[in-house]
Amino acid sequence: MGKLLILLAILSFMMSCNDQEKTDLSNLNLIEPIENVIAFNDKLLIGIETVEYPFCLLLQVEKSEKYSYEGIDLKGQKIIFQINTERLKTDSISRFGGAHIDLSPIKNEKELKNSLRNFDAENKIYGVRIEMKNPDLKSDILNKIESKYGKGIKNPNTDNGLYWNVKKENKLIFFAPDYDRLIVLNNSNLSKSCYWDTFNGLIDFGGCDNENYTQELVKNATKPKDVKDKPILKIDKNWNANSLIIGTSTEKDLVKSVINKNFDRMEEINGSTGYTDQIIYQNNYHDVYFYLSANKIKPENKKENIIKGYAINNFKKVEISFKNGLKAGMKFQDVIKLLDKKLIIDYENLKYANYIEIKNGLYKVTLNFDGKMLFSGMFVK
Structure with missing residues (x-):
């Protein structure tokens, strides 16, 4: 005891x-x-x-x-x-x-x-x-x-x-x-x-x-009015940019594309494995980014690295058009009207959001809106 x-x-x-x-x-x-x-x-x-x-x-x-x-x-x-x-x-x-x-x-x-x-x-x-x-x-x-x-x-x-x-x-x-x-x-x-x-x-x-x-x-953001040589981006109905197909097009396709100007190539290395996790082509001046999965063994092989997404983060810094009827600067509610509600993620809670997420096959499309709730950028991944 x-x-x-x-x-x-x-x-x-x-x-x-x-x-x-x-x-x-x-x-x-x-x-x-x-x-x-x-x-x-x-x-x-x-x-x-x-x-x-x-x-x-x-x-x-x-x-x-x-x-x-x-x-x-x-x-x-x-x-x-x-x-x-x-x-x-x-x-x-x-x-x-x-x-x-x-x-x-x-x-x-x-x-x-x-x-x-x-x-x-x-x-x-x-x-x-x-x-x-x-x-x-x-x-x-x-x-x-x-x-x-x-x-x-x-x-x-x-x-x-x-x-x-x-x-x-x-x-x-x-x-x-x-x-x-x-x-x-x-x-x-x-x-x-x-x-x-x-x-x-x-x-x-x-x-x-x-x-x-x-x-x-956002005091350190580049002012859109000062941006020159804006890249031309055309978004198709499946949210692909300039005929670069997500999940199919390669780094080689991106390099050959007319969009490939003023981009820096960056590899993200996994500190635990030493492998390249992903490759990013970034154009900080125009706020445009392409994300690619990397070949673990030979990330320098541009035929094996596949585009998995992109971001166009400020429509005022690019010339952009959409095949589905969207336009840069559209109001939040007008954008919703053009979209299939069944494809919008968490549709019931949109009243709290300043972005819209859309299911599109194996990837997700995020539409961003500025402080005035105007369509201002997008992210696909």
Whole structure:
């Protein structure tokens, strides 16, 4: 009996220690150095994720057991830290393709520093996005927030969203249950009158000048009026560009195409295997990109690398036409009228979106819309 009691005491102590090791995200000032809030033995991914938020670098932690929020265990929930980088203050929601995910794994301090250097990013966080995948977790978190800060302000852009502007802590808190997210930001260097992301829409804290706010978010974008020698792009009814067939046309076909001007060829290398994951032909000046699968053994063999998608990210920087009746600059609702509703992904939730996703065989077409909800870019992959 005595041995049993000792064993139970030891187990209790170990469990207590594990609880104490958790990082309570509600206690962060959101100015912490990145290495203070992550553990390299967790699965870490860093990069661009325009579904979440297009104007910063994201560091995603998957299936970690080290986090809580107001004492609520977040085991199994995705945690995403936001990192400021001036380089991504551009038209990145379209530049990198709407609903585009380009995250790379990092396993140690060296790989983290290399990633931050590549994006010219800060070495500290300024926000955290917490996944809330089940109703009980959402309810528990909301109760904790309301007991601490009171009732939230209704987000006019979503059915159930709430937000708190906690000025004494320099924090913005966005409860977005429709998208399974709690978002907490240090707003010391953010706009005091406006906020926008794809899960919350545009929120006016008072005196918001949307046009100036948007211009600040994309201040490093190339101005379309200054663009010269615009490439001519013709999109057929199957969403192929300039007769380059997705899934069939090769890198050699792309090289021979009349569109192939001012493109740089880039290979993305998998750090774990050493193989080339994909090849990208990028024309940053005109914001046009082609993505190709790579021959693992001989990526230099242009006959074996197949086009798997493309992005045309700002229609004002190109001359573009569509065989299906679409036109650059069309209104969101007018675009919907031209499309087959059966092919639109998540059609019922379009009222929350600033992009439209379309099923097309083995790949997906994403149509992007600007702040005025005008058809402004597209991504096929």
